[in-house]
Structure formats: structure tokens, C-alpha cells
Amino acid sequence: MEPLHEELVYQIGLTLIEGIGDVNAKNLLAYCGSAKDVFKEKKTKLQKIPGIGHTLANAVFQSKSVLKRAEEEIAFIEKYNIRPLFFTEAHYPYRLKSCSDGPILLYYKGTANLNAEKILAVVGTRRPSEYGKQLTEQLVNDLSGSGVLVISGLAYGIDILAHRTALDSGLETIGVLAHGLDRIYPGTHNTTAKKMLQQGGLLTEFMSNTNPDAVNFPKRNRIVAGLCDALVVVESKRSGGSLITATIGNSYNKDVFAFPGRAGEPLSEGGNGLIKQNKATLIENAEDVLFAMQWQEKESLHKKTKQIPLQISLTEDELKVFECFRAKNSLHLDELCQTTQLPVSKVSALLLQLEFSNLIKSRPGKMYETL
Numbered sequence: 467m468e469p470l471h472e473e474l475v476y477q478i479g480l481t482l483i484e485g486i487g488d489v490n491a492k493n494l495l496a497y498c499g500s501a502k503d504v505f506k507e508k509k510t511k512l513q514k515i516p517g518i519g520h521t522l523a524n525a526v527f528q529s530k531s532v533l534k535r536a537e538e539e540i541a542f543i544e545k546y547n548i549r550p551l552f553f554t555e556a557h558y559p560y561r562l563k564s565c566s567d568g569p570i571l572l573y574y575k576g577t578a579n580l581n582a583e584k585i586l587a588v589v590g591t592r593r594p595s596e597y598g599k600q601l602t603e604q605l606v607n608d609l610s611g612s613g614v615l616v617i618s619g620l621a622y623g624i625d626i627l628a629h630r631t632a633l634d635s636g637l638e639t640i641g642v643l644a645h646g647l648d649r650i651y652p653g654t655h656n657t658t659a660k661k662m663l664q665q666g667g668l669l670t671e672f673m674s675n676t677n678p679d680a681v682n683f684p685k686r687n688r689i690v691a692g693l694c695d696a697l698v699v700v701e702s703k704r705s706g707g708s709l710i711t712a713t714i715g716n717s718y719n720k721d722v723f724a725f726p727g728r729a730g731e732p733l734s735e736g737g738n739g740l741i742k743q744n745k746a747t748l749i750e751n752a753e754d755v756l757f758a759m760q761w762q763e764k765e766s767l768h769k770k771t772k773q774i775p776l777q778i779s780l781t782e783d784e785l786k787v788f789e790c791f792r793a794k795n796s797l798h799l800d801e802l803c804q805t806t807q808l809p810v811s812k813v814s815a816l817l818l819q820l821e822f823s824n825l826i827k828s829r830p831g832k833m834y835e836t837l
Contacts, residue, residue, distance in 0.1 A: 471540065477552045477607050478503035478536035480674070481571050483529045490517050491570040492759035494526070494556060542674045549574045560800040561585070565692040565718055572689075573647055576667015580636040580693070583796055584761050585737055587715075588698035589708035590624025594763055598701035599627060601725050605698065606631040608752035612761060615666070617642060617694055619686055624700045626655055629662060638780040639666040643691045648674040649828035667694075684710055691715040692810070695831045696759055699724040699746060702736025709736045712746060721748040721830050753798055757836070760829050780823075783808065787816045788825060796835040 480491050480501045497515045498504045504512075504526060504689035543550060551558045551572040559580040560704075562568040574580065588606065590598060602624050606616060616632040618625040620641035632639035639662055643651070647670055650656045659668060671689065672682065687707065691714040693696060699722070702708040715722050727734020740746035749755055756762050780788065783806075790797055790805050803813050817834055820826045826834050832837035 473502055473551060473687075473796070474499065474540060474552075475533055475536045476505055476793075477550070477571055478539050479529070479532045480504060481671075481673075482532035482535060482766040483525055485522055485525050488567050488570045490522060492553065492566075493517050495570075501552075502553075504764045505533075510690035517703075538738065539673050542648070543573065546647065547575065550579075556804070557581075559693055560798060560804055561694070562689070562692045563804075564800045565688070567688065567691055571688065572669060572671055573673070574667060574669050575647060576640065576663050576669075578615055578640055578754055579665045580640075580669070581801070582638070582796070584612070584759070585617060585694045585696075586614050586755065587617050587694035587697040587711070588624065588628035588700065589618055589690065589702075589711050590734075591702050591706055591708065591733055592621055592625075592731075594623050594627070594701050594808045597727075598624060598733065602627045602700050603631050605700070605755075605766075606621050606637065606750050607635050609637060609756075612752075612756060614761065615640065617690060618689055619683075620650070620655055620659065620668075621707075622652060626658060629666075630658055631657055633658070633661055633665055640693075641666075641668050642686050642693070643670040643678075644670070644686035646674040646676040647680040648670045651678040660669065666805040683707060689766060690786075692718060694756065696721040696723060697751070698755065699737050699740060701725070701727065702735040703732050704735040704739060706736050709740070712740055714717060716723070716745050721759060721833070724747060724759070758830065780820075783812070784816050784819055787813060791826070791836045796829070796833055799832040799834070802834070 492502045493515055498507050509523050509527045512526055513520050521640055553633060580831045584621055606628055614637060616628055616637050616639040618628045618641065620626060620629065620643060629639045629641060641659060641662055647668060650659045661667060665719055687710050691711050697715045697720055699708050699712050712722050722745060724740045724749055725736035727743060728739055741748050747758060786806050787802060790802055803810055806813060821828060824837060826836050828834055
């Protein structure tokens with residue numbers, strides 16, 4: 467068995483151990499080093515790992531049978547050219563890495579970059595009004611040419627309308643699924659999903675043969691919230707699924723926006739409630755989102771990073787961070803940490819010094835760009 471193939475078997479197997487979950491899986495990886503090492507570790511050492519204990523250590527020790535199911539999944543993803551994205555790998559979406567409960571493993575098929583510079587989630591009710599449909603179409607149409615990647619959940623209503631409008635507007639769009647990549651739910655969205663594979667993609671944490679059960683949708687929603695820079699709620703009832711996504715987005719410190727609705731209308735209660743509770747910023751159009759996120763197209767974005775003035779002397783670590791902006795004018799804090807291999811606290815302090823030197827400036831959503 468090839469080393470990469472062997473490690474993937476253990477990585478998939480790790481997701482199948484009953485009771486472990488994403489948070490504990492990350493603890494196991496931190497202490498053991500790799501997924502394979504988790505399965506090879508002694509039970510006495512496993513139970514000493516924070517959050518594991520005797521019961522979960524037993525679950526790991528007695529779970530060797532999951533590796534056979536992992537082999538079957540590898541055959542499936544190889545047959546259909548699906549890309550596995552494991553948490554410790556460089557190509558795993560860096561925005562999700564900063565979410566403590568982010569999936570340990572993702573399955574992806576598509577052409578869009580999951581680490582795109584600008585990612586916007588558009589969510590809302592499954593049964594929108596004509597007003598909600600118009601808002602969604604206008605919002606996404608007006609993002610055309612902005613380079614924004616649109617993501618949603620491929621559900622009925624606002625979700626699928628956002629995907630279809632993005633396709634028509636020339637924007638890439640990714641659907642996050644609550645089931646495996648062996649099916650599309652709802653089936654009526656199959657044609658749109660196929661188009662998205664050529665102009666975006668489909669993403670899930672669920673293996674093949676996983677049904678779209680109700681318990682999976684909140685898990686899907688956390689990926690939507692974690693993968694984006696900002697999230698727009700178009701229309702939602704007071705307890706709608708998009709409210710769950712917005713609440714998770716707030717917990718991840720994402721920028722959340724909402725269109726205001728008519729007072730007393732059930733479909734307005736969700737968005738209006740978010741605005742009243744200061745959990746979302748009121749917007750009226752795409753321009754409001756682009757302005758708030760500082761995503762307007764600027765000439766400076768297409769220029770090379772400016773040279774360091776002669777009078778400014780940078781330390782070795784400051785220069786290491788600043789050099790990251792040679793390839794891209796705008797970078798996320800997590801991406802900088804990943805590139806420099808420095809801890810968040812260290813990179814944050816270095817960025818502050820670079821900002822004092824008028825070399826960079828901070829932007830919403832833990833983004834930084836050169837001046």
C-alpha cells in the first residue's frame with residue numbers, strides 16, 4: 467500500500483470512530499502526530515489525552531473494523547475524482563482551520579479555489595417571497611466582476627437561486643451538502659449541481675451512502691458559516707435554518723449582513739431580528755456588502771507590493787510576514803500563520819508593527835492588505 471493511500475485510510479477511519487467527533491479528533495492528532503499513529507497508539511496513553519478518557523480510548527482501540535469501510539470510500543473517491551481534504555494538509559480551507567469544530571475531513575469536487583480571496587455565503591428561506599427572490603438575484607448579479615465566490619447549501623429557495631444567479635453572472639459558486647457526493651438532494655437541483663462542478667464545486671464532510679438526514683443540516687450550516695468571509699441573510703422566519711447559519715457565523719466572528727423586511731411579515735422576522743439584536747448589519751444592495759468588506763475593485767490590487775521605504779528597518783520576522791504579500795495584496799491572518807509557520811499571537815504582533823510602519827492595513831474579517 468502506498469504511503470499516501472495508507473494514511474488516507476487512517477484519516478477516513480478517524481472520522482468513523484463512534485463518539486470522537488471533530489474536536490477530539492484534533493486533540494488526538496495533536497498528541498499522536500498523525501491519523502495512523504492514533505490507531506497505533508497504546509490505549510493507556512490514549513486515555514490520558516485531554517477530552518478522550520477511558521471510554522473514547524476504548525472506542526479507538528476497538529475500531530479497527532472502520533478501516534475496511536475507509537478502503538471502500540477511497541475506491542469511491544478515486545473512481546469519481548473526488549478530492550479528500552484533511553485538516554492537517556496545506557490545501558485544507560484555511561478559514562475552516564480557525565473553527566474549533568471545523569470538519570476533520572472534507573470531500574470536494576470542482577474547480578473553484580476553496581481559499582479564494584473573497585467568499586460570500588448567501589442563505590435564506592426555502593420558500594421566499596417574490597421580494598426575496600428579487601433581492602437575491604439583484605445581489606448576486608451586482609457582484610458580477612467582483613471576483614467574489616458565492617457559497618450556499620443547494621437547498622430550495624434562496625440557496626438554489628443564489629447558485630443559479632451566480633452561474634448566470636459568471637461567478638464561481640460552491641454548494642455545501644448535507645450528504646455524500648454519490649447523490650444530489652434535492653434531486654431537482656441535479657442539473658444546476660453539474661454546472662457548478664465546472665464553475666465552482668460541491669463540498670461535503672459526509673461519505674458516500676450518507677442520507678440527507680435532518681441531523682446533518684446544522685453540520686452543513688457550520689461549514690457554510692466557517693468557509694465564508696461574510697454571510698448574507700436574505701429572508702428567514704424567526705427559527706429558520708439560515709438563522710442557525712448566521713448564529714454560527716457570529717460565533718466564528720464572521721461579518722453577517724441581512725436585508726430588512728416589512729414589519730409583521732413572518733419571512734422578515736429572522737433578518738429583522740438579527741439587525742435589532744446587532745447580530746447583523748443592515749444592507750440594501752451588493753454595494754453595501756462590497757463597501758463594508760472593502761472588496762471594491764482597486765487599482766492597487768493589481769499592482770505589485772510596494773517597496774519598503776529606505777528609512778524603515780524591519781526585523782527578520784517582520785520581513786518574513788511582509789514578504790507574504792509579494793504574491794497576494796490581501797491575506798487572511800490564518801493564511802499568514804500557515805505560510806510563515808508562526809503562532810497567531812506572534813503574527814498578530816508583527817502585523818501591528820507593520821501597520822504602525824504604514825506598510826499594511828487591517829480589514830474586516832481578519833484580513834490585511836498592503837497600502
